[in-house]
Amino acid sequence: MTVADTHIPDLTRRKPRSAGQIAGRVALYAVLLVMAGFVLMPLAVIALNSVRVNEDILRESFIGWPTRLTLENWGTAWSTACINASCTGVKPYFWASMLMVVPATVISTAVGLLNGFALTKWRMPCADVIFVCITIGVFLPPQVVLLPWAIALSWLGLAKSLTGLALVHIIQGTCFTTLFCRNYMINLPDDLIRAAQIDGAGFFRTFWRIVLPLSPPIIIVTVIWQFTFIWNEFLFAVTFSSSDFRPITAALMSLNADDTGVSEYGFGSAAVLIAAIPPLVIYFLGGRYFVRGLTQGAVK
């Protein structure tokens, strides 16, 4: 008898559900939808306001459907809105943020990867103590380190500069990246490192050829985390910036304080959304790996 001759029975059987189970399901989804609506509400309001004419917002209500659609707010927010009496839109602040965030993310991730490797796979004296010291930085509230950083930056002659703020983020961020990378790399097999040692590879060669190629999941997690965190960070951004250099999060605060006294909800909303785009783009590009990376090693 060939396979084709074999009678295949009906394979569409499902486990039967009772009426109670179905009702439970409906109730569950209803609750979830309400909660999702609650969370999405602010985003929806901002997104809608960014395409409404400001007079409509002021006349009707802050929360409402657009009666007239306009994209003018986006243009204004990007290039002509006035912030602290300079009418350049958020464009220069957006690029200032970019110039600071990208190097700070790349450098703190690189340092975290090296730290993680040295702390787990290289015989380093007191590795555990050093690791604990580094991770204390994760739990220190930023307000605690604000003043020491201000003093340190002025000593270094980097006060209120892009380099200074980037340095703060690199060093603060290294605590996080080290924690992530160390916890990832501790699960890499020791035998690989020993094999590389016997194959004659030194510290950097083992790192570059063996460890790094195995680390994309944690690199993606770390980059997303660092980029989002540094981009969205507000306290350091406000404290360690000046009119010469100001990240977008700090600049947004000044956007509404217009000298005519009229609240500009329209391009204000657009500016907020522009500021939110880069982290979202990063997350959409790497989000799949982000979740996978965070749960790495949980099931094996």
Add this chain to the structure above:
Amino acid sequence: MASLSIETIWKAYGDVIALRDINLEIADGEFVVLVGPSGCGKSTLLSIIAGLEDTSHGALHLGARDVTDLSPKDRNIALVFQSYALYPTMTVRQNITFGLENRRVPRDEQARAVAEVAKLLQIEPLLDRKPAQLSGGQRQRVAMGRALVRDPDLFLFDEPLSNLDAKLRVEMRTEMKKLHKRLGQTIVYVTHDQVEAMTLSDRIVVMNGGEIQQVADPDTIYRKPANLFVAGFIGSPAMNFLDVEITGRPGELSAVLPGPSPVTLPLGATRDELTPYLGRRVTLGIRPEHLRPGGDGLPLDCTVEVVEPTGPDTMLVLDMAGHALVAVTPAEYRPAEDSRITLALQIDEASVFDPETGRRIARAEEGAAVETLAARRRA
């Protein structure tokens, strides 16, 4: 290739002593197997030879070179790991050449070496695959290829076959033996599998508790174990141990098995070495195959408790006057359970141990042939 000499190596982790006074001379081209239960120190010793662990005391010489303080890469050794430790992101070819690259071997020479090793191990079609695309046996071959390609002075194997299924393990075992015969490398091979130890090695090093128990060829290890540990560890099913009392007079000694119905085993005139033990207890070690269903030997009356046919043999779990015994008999011998049978004990093959020291009481003709721990120790 080179010889390896291990001189009074000790290893301590804090207060825990993992290795105790290890002395071993391994000749050029010799295949030596380190065997012992887990935690006996065999893997630690291998790591020390590889240079992955430092010694707490003692010295290592590879050929004429003192390698005690050299880093692994400067020792010119190769190690095959139990986990294979293939670099997952590299192809088979890159895995094999990584060591050559690090040593700045010219590219054309690398290519030639890879081709040679691939041919030897029959992994040519696999060279451009990643380790994840290989079966267990193929990974094993690649791991061996990575070791072979560098032409090291010494090969180390850390339980290389233990991750393979039973059939493949036997195949690879034979292949390793063939390979050694062909290439004649010096090999130190760690395993907990005594069959591997017996079949592969020129000499076996039995370890326990961080100490060498016995170093000898497989036959000597099996037939003349140096102490109770070696006797009990090597052999499956394990050796039967009976505590007996030596009675009679010199030249006509007997071993008496105490109990409600004592059994007397006449030892005849060939066991003069037991004369000093007259009136004292010794431990008699009997291999299961030395209890035979017929033929010459001392008759022993036993009750059959369990019959376990294994295929090539029949294993019997017996009760002899209150003492448990295991016998391995030919497959066609199938006594009924709970029946009374008489087995012939090959008393000449039995080993005798001093129960206090655990050491073998050597027969007169063995003399100094038995390498005991004490004999291996240097002044």
